Every structure is written in C-alpha cells, then in structure tokens.
Amino acid sequence: MSRRKPQSPQEKALLDKARRYMPGATLGNAPSDYDDGFIVQGGRGSRVWDFSGNEYIDYLLGSGPMLLGHAHPAVVEAVRQQLDQGSTFFLTNGAIIQLAEEICRAVPCAEMVRFTTSGTDATFQAMRLARAYRRRDLILKFEGGFHGSSDYALQSVTPTRLVDFPTPVPGSAGIPRAIGDTMLIAPFNDLDTTTAIIQAHHEKLAGVIVEPMQRILPPVPGFLEGLREVTARYGVPLIFDEVVTGFRFAYGGAQEYYGVTPDLAALGKVVGGGYPLAAVCGRAEIMRAYDASAVAGDEFIPQIGTLNGNPVAAVTGLATLAELRKAGAYQRLHATGHRLRAALLRALEQAEIPAVVSGEDTVFDVYFTDKPITTYRSTLAADGAMLKRFNRLLLDRGILKGGQKFYVSLAHTDSDLDQTIAAIKDAVGHLRG
Ligand SMILES: Cc1ncc(COP(=O)(O)O)c(C=O)c1O
Structure with a gap:
C-alpha cells in the first residue's frame, strides 16, 4: 500500500505560520488525528490534496456539504455567473427567494424559511422561535446531540461526567451557569x-430539539414517532436539526426518510452547496415571529446578519439542489454508501475485530x-483510541475521513470505492499491532 509522502518544506513552513498566528494552528474543526500538519491545498470531485503532494479520497467532504464533490462544474459555473452581478447586498434578492421556494417544495415541515449563515445560527434561531412561540x-x-456552538447547543454534547437526567453539563469554558x-x-x-421528562416539565417547556439521526446513531423504531406524539400532545414545537441530514438522506431530508414531520427544522451544509448558507424553516404560524407586521411588538424576533441570504451561496445551493433532483441521484448516493459500509463491516x-x-x-x-x-452512554464503551488509530492508518493510505464519520458523495466512483475498500482491508490488518 502506498504511504503518505513526508511533509514538504512548504507544508512545514505553512504549519509554522499557522502555529504562530492561529490558536492550536487550526480552525478548531479538524480532529486531533490530523494535527501533525495536514494542510489542504485544493480539491476536485472526490479528491483533495495537501501541500506535500499527497492525494486523498475524501470522505470528510468539508464536514458534509460537498455532496456533489469538490468544484462541481455546475456549482462553479453558478458562482461565475453570479460574481459579475455582485456578491452581497444585505437585501432580499432573486436567487434567495428561489431557494426559499425550493426548500418549501422539498422539506415536509417547511412553509416558510429564514436564512442564516451557519448551522449554529440556524439551530439557535429555531430554539429562539420555539421560545417566542411558547413564551417559555x-x-x-x-x-x-450536537447543534453547533451556541451556549445552549453546547450543553451535554460529549460529557465525561455523567449526571442524572435532565441536568445539563456545559461543554465549553465561558458558558454562563444560568x-x-x-x-x-x-x-x-x-x-x-x-x-x-416532557410530562414533568411540559408547562415550562418551549421546544424539543433533536438530530433525527443523532451523530451516527439512527433512531430506534418508534423513537421519532413517539417524540412527535408527545410533543404534539403538549403543543410543544419539535425541532429537527437537519444540518447533516437535510438534502442528504433524501431530497426532503430525514423527515422524508423517516416519515416524521417536525414543526421546525434547521438546515445547513448541503443546502448551501459548500458556501456559507443555512436556514431555519417550518410552520408559518411559528415563523411569523420574524414578521414585524404580523405579530405584536413583544412577539417579534429581529434577526439580522450581514451575509444572510447571500446571493452567491443562494446560487450554489440552487445549483446543488438541481443536481440532486436529477433522476437516480439518491439511489446512486445510497448505493455508494451501502457498498462501502458493507465492505467496512465485512x-x-x-x-x-469486535465492531459496530x-x-x-x-x-x-x-x-x-x-x-x-443506541445511546450516547453506550458509545462510551467503544474503544476511541482504536478508532483514532484506524483513522490514522486510513489517512496514511490516502483515505480522508472525519473523526467519527464517513460522508459519501455523488462524486465517489466505483474505482474510488475499490481503492478505499483495499485501503480499509489493509488498515484493518494493521489495527491490532
Ligand atoms: C447536526 C449539526 N447541527 C449544527 C451544526 C452546526 O453547523 P455549522 O458548523 O454550520 O455552524 C452541525 C455542524 O457540524 C451539525 O452537525
């Protein structure tokens, strides 16, 4: 198996600069498995390459958005055409209205859409909407569950101190105790x-937020349906965080895939086609809190963001969704993942090697x-050090993935899969040693 080339002087110099000017020499995103100096130079299709002349088959995919692969010609062309017409206006523009319409066509819960620039802001807005609607x-x-980096979202994401439910454990320094x-x-x-918990607290409960597939834990049969039922019983908005699953599991996201419709959803990643765009969408009755003319002054939510609804991200989102509407796109995507997943298990x-x-x-x-x-606590029994070793062995064999995710794309070819499966087999062979 081919191994990574050693770090080039250029990559070393860049890393030194990153150490000097950026805390931890990173964006804060990359799993620590890669922090010995993986610096991306570029990407095209299913591949990315670094500054030392190594090429990788990419299953990180920008942490999910690049469902069509990198620099997809339709997306690149959409950007080119838009750039001549200006890159941001702070005002409602034609492309973003088209994207709002397409989201409402695609996503079962979406009657109206409000745009943000990140998934973190979308889930934050969804929680604020529920709080405003319920006045609780x-x-x-x-x-x-992970919903981005707001003070609310970072409660009990990866707690090592296990406390009784429903007490939260803050997941970051700097979060006010309140x-x-x-x-x-x-x-x-x-x-x-x-x-x-919902029964005990429903009188003070504003909303329930959930990743329909939590990280990589699928919902057990009946879980989402039961959650839908109990939240509806008490009139509590159910929020699906579809930042990962939206336009990935199906064109209508996890709500289409699992057949459970929430009241609100947060979208991100794929919906912007790799450009900074996310959204909160849902029932008009709740979304109208953003419309000052539709609600009383104390019911209104001002939501302002310099780059929200940015037309470049709108056209890349539209170009991406157009590709996804093509016949057979989702069958192909699921077949790719199915083959890889089965080969990994085999x-x-x-x-x-005991593995799930x-x-x-x-x-x-x-x-x-x-x-x-099935639950967060059950994941703690898994051997995390072995996973780190596995990721590292794969990276050395030209396979880039997230710390705990293989994302697949429409750009992955059969020959990419052949190469990946060979790398997996070889990596597995070295795992115990
Ligand atoms: C489920 C989920 N929600 C929210 C977010 C936050 O999105 P962003 O990174 O765009 O702020 C992420 C990011 O990975 C996510 O996976």
Whole structure:
C-alpha cells in the first residue's frame, strides 16, 4: 500500500505560520488525528490534496456539504455567473427567494424559511422561535446531540461526567451557569425517559430539539414517532436539526426518510452547496415571529446578519439542489454508501475485530465494541483510541475521513470505492499491532 509522502518544506513552513498566528494552528474543526500538519491545498470531485503532494479520497467532504464533490462544474459555473452581478447586498434578492421556494417544495415541515449563515445560527434561531412561540424558556435537547456552538447547543454534547437526567453539563469554558437553567437533557433513543421528562416539565417547556439521526446513531423504531406524539400532545414545537441530514438522506431530508414531520427544522451544509448558507424553516404560524407586521411588538424576533441570504451561496445551493433532483441521484448516493459500509463491516468481521458499523448509508462509521450502540452512554464503551488509530492508518493510505464519520458523495466512483475498500482491508490488518 502506498504511504503518505513526508511533509514538504512548504507544508512545514505553512504549519509554522499557522502555529504562530492561529490558536492550536487550526480552525478548531479538524480532529486531533490530523494535527501533525495536514494542510489542504485544493480539491476536485472526490479528491483533495495537501501541500506535500499527497492525494486523498475524501470522505470528510468539508464536514458534509460537498455532496456533489469538490468544484462541481455546475456549482462553479453558478458562482461565475453570479460574481459579475455582485456578491452581497444585505437585501432580499432573486436567487434567495428561489431557494426559499425550493426548500418549501422539498422539506415536509417547511412553509416558510429564514436564512442564516451557519448551522449554529440556524439551530439557535429555531430554539429562539420555539421560545417566542411558547413564551417559555426551557428547551429539551438530547445527551450527545450536537447543534453547533451556541451556549445552549453546547450543553451535554460529549460529557465525561455523567449526571442524572435532565441536568445539563456545559461543554465549553465561558458558558454562563444560568444557561443550564434553561435546558433539559434527555437520553436519545429512550422514549420512556424522554416522555417522563416532557410530562414533568411540559408547562415550562418551549421546544424539543433533536438530530433525527443523532451523530451516527439512527433512531430506534418508534423513537421519532413517539417524540412527535408527545410533543404534539403538549403543543410543544419539535425541532429537527437537519444540518447533516437535510438534502442528504433524501431530497426532503430525514423527515422524508423517516416519515416524521417536525414543526421546525434547521438546515445547513448541503443546502448551501459548500458556501456559507443555512436556514431555519417550518410552520408559518411559528415563523411569523420574524414578521414585524404580523405579530405584536413583544412577539417579534429581529434577526439580522450581514451575509444572510447571500446571493452567491443562494446560487450554489440552487445549483446543488438541481443536481440532486436529477433522476437516480439518491439511489446512486445510497448505493455508494451501502457498498462501502458493507465492505467496512465485512473487513472487520473477517479480522474478528469486535465492531459496530453505525449510521445510515450516506453517513456512518465504526464503533470498536461488541456491545449494541443506541445511546450516547453506550458509545462510551467503544474503544476511541482504536478508532483514532484506524483513522490514522486510513489517512496514511490516502483515505480522508472525519473523526467519527464517513460522508459519501455523488462524486465517489466505483474505482474510488475499490481503492478505499483495499485501503480499509489493509488498515484493518494493521489495527491490532
Ligand atoms: C447536526 C449539526 N447541527 C449544527 C451544526 C452546526 O453547523 P455549522 O458548523 O454550520 O455552524 C452541525 C455542524 O457540524 C451539525 O452537525
């Protein structure tokens, strides 16, 4: 198997500069598995390359948005055409209205859309909408669920201190203690406990936010349906965080894929086609809080962002969605993931390494454990050090992936998969050693 070329003087110099000017020498995003100096020079299709002359088959995909692959010709052309007409206006523009219409056509819960620039802001806005609508403060989120980097979202994301539900554990320095008083934490995939928490707190509950597939934990049968039922019973808005799943699991996202419609959804990643755009969408009755002419002064939510609804991101989103509407796109995407996921599982089984391959066909990864994985707490039993080693072995064999995610794209070819599967087999062979 080919190994990575050693770091070039150019990459070393860049890394030195990054160390000098950027905390941790990173954007804060990259898994620590790569922080010995992986600096991306460019990408095209299913491939990215670094400054040392190494090329990788990319299953990180910009952490999900690049569902068509890098520099897709239709997306590049859309940018080219838009650039001549200006890149940002702060005003409603033609392209963003078209994108709003397309989102409402595609996403079951979407009657209206408000745009943001990041998924973090979209989930933050969704929580604020629920709070404004219900005139209450408490939001229930799930342990292990990730909704971006706001003070609310960062409660109980990867807690190592396990406390009783529904008490939150802050996941970052700098979060005011008072935020914890506005959040409830429940165990994903445990409908009984979640229902009991909702029943006990429904009078003060503003909303429930959930990743329909939490990280790479699919919902157990009946979980999302039960959550829908109990939130509807108490008139509590259910928010799906579809930043990962939107336009990836299906054109209508996880709500189409799993057949459960929330009241609000946060979209990001794919909807912007790799440019900074995200959105909150949902029932008009809740979304009207953004319309000063439709609600009383104290019901109004001002939502202002310099780059929100940016026309370049709008046209790249529209170009991406147009590709996804082409016949067979989702079948191809699911088939790609299915083949890779099955091969990963087979390689681990043949090597007799205890492992669970968790997720859905378009996003998945391995937990090194022989125990079933359904909740955040069950994931703690998995061997994280082994996963880090596996990621590293794959990187050395030209396969780039996230810390705990393989994202697949429409750009991955059969020959990419052949090469990836060979690399996986070889990496698995070296895993124990
Ligand atoms: C489920 C989920 N929600 C929200 C976010 C935050 O989105 P962004 O990174 O655009 O702020 C992410 C980012 O990965 C995510 O995975």
